[in-house]
Amino acid sequence: AQTVxxxxxxxxxxxxxxxxxxxxxxxxxxxxxxxxxxxxxxxxMILVIRQEAYKQQNATENRFSVNFQKAAKSFSLKISDSQLxxxxxxFCAFTRLTQGGSEKLVFGKGTKLTVNP
Amino acid sequence: xxxxxQSPRYKITEKSQAVAFWCDPxxxxxxxxxxxxILGQGPELLVQFQDESVVDDSQLPKxxxxxxxxxxxxxxxxxxxxELGDSAMYLCASSRTIFPYEQYFGPGTRLTVx
Numbered sequence: 001a002q003t004v005x006x007x008x009x010x011x012x013x014x015x016x017x018x019x020x021x022x023x024x025x026x027x028x029x030x031x032x033x034x035x036x037x038x039x040x041x042x043x044x045m046i047l048v049i050r051q052e053a054y055k056q057q058n059a060t061e062n063r064f065s066v067n068f069q070k071a072a073k074s075f076s077l078k079i080s081d082s083q084l085x086x087x088x089x090x091f092c093a094f095t096r097l098t099q100g101g102s103e104k105l106v107f108g109k110g111t112k113l114t115v116n117p
Numbered sequence: 118x119x120x121x122x123q124s125p126r127y128k129i130t131e132k133s134q135a136v137a138f139w140c141d142p143x144x145x146x147x148x149x150x151x152x153x154x155i156l157g158q159g160p161e162l163l164v165q166f167q168d169e170s171v172v173d174d175s176q177l178p179k180x181x182x183x184x185x186x187x188x189x190x191x192x193x194x195x196x197x198x199x200e201l202g203d204s205a206m207y208l209c210a211s212s213r214t215i216f217p218y219e220q221y222f223g224p225g226t227r228l229t230v231x
Contacts, residue, residue: 045160045210046222050219093159097218103165104165105150107159107160109158109159110157
């Protein structure tokens with residue numbers, strides 16, 4: 001069974017600074033995706049960034065980038081130029097791929113990020 | 118932009134009562150998921166549908182929970198009877214069966230059992 005571990009329950013950062021959220025996972029699969037989802041207070045979960053395991057290049061989406069270390073099974077999220085709107089719970093998630101598509105997302109317990117003015 | 122719809126957004130029910138949640142996925146998304154999120158934790162899958170068929174319900178407490186997606190479009194999740202431990206956020210998500218497999222989430226139904 002796959003597991004996802006987020007070791008930082010809470011983090012804070014000053015506006016405009018950079019913060020890195022950690023995630024490790026355990027799997028014996030070779031074909032899988034990793035995701036970071038953001039869940040703002042009282043709002044719905046939205047995808048921040050996706051990484052395909054077969055890609056060596058780290059994914060980037062504007063101010064968000066990942067450091068994907070496949071051998072170490074590590075998948076950290078870096079947020080640059082933090083904004084007040086980045087305040088949210090961040091979840092690292094894993095899914096394996098099958099012939100029929102993707103399976104369920106396995107989530108970590110989340111990291112509560114607070115961006116301070 | 119298409120979104121996953123869920124209703125109701127909030128539900129308060131008494132222990133031993135029946136409760137039902139509804140989800141309408143994004144049009145064209147064949148895969149539908151129901152997750153349960155306990156406060157302060159990550160969501161956990163309850164049931165996954167591919168069209169109208171159940172693909173994974175291994176974590177669904179089948180003695181009290183049921184789910185259906187009769188026409189392969191919208192879905193209903195039911196709890197009967199509700200227990201205090203069922204208080205949680207119930208999230209619905211949908212995805213295509215082709216790349217990029219991204220799951221889109223609805224706003225959720227927050228259930229409180231008293």
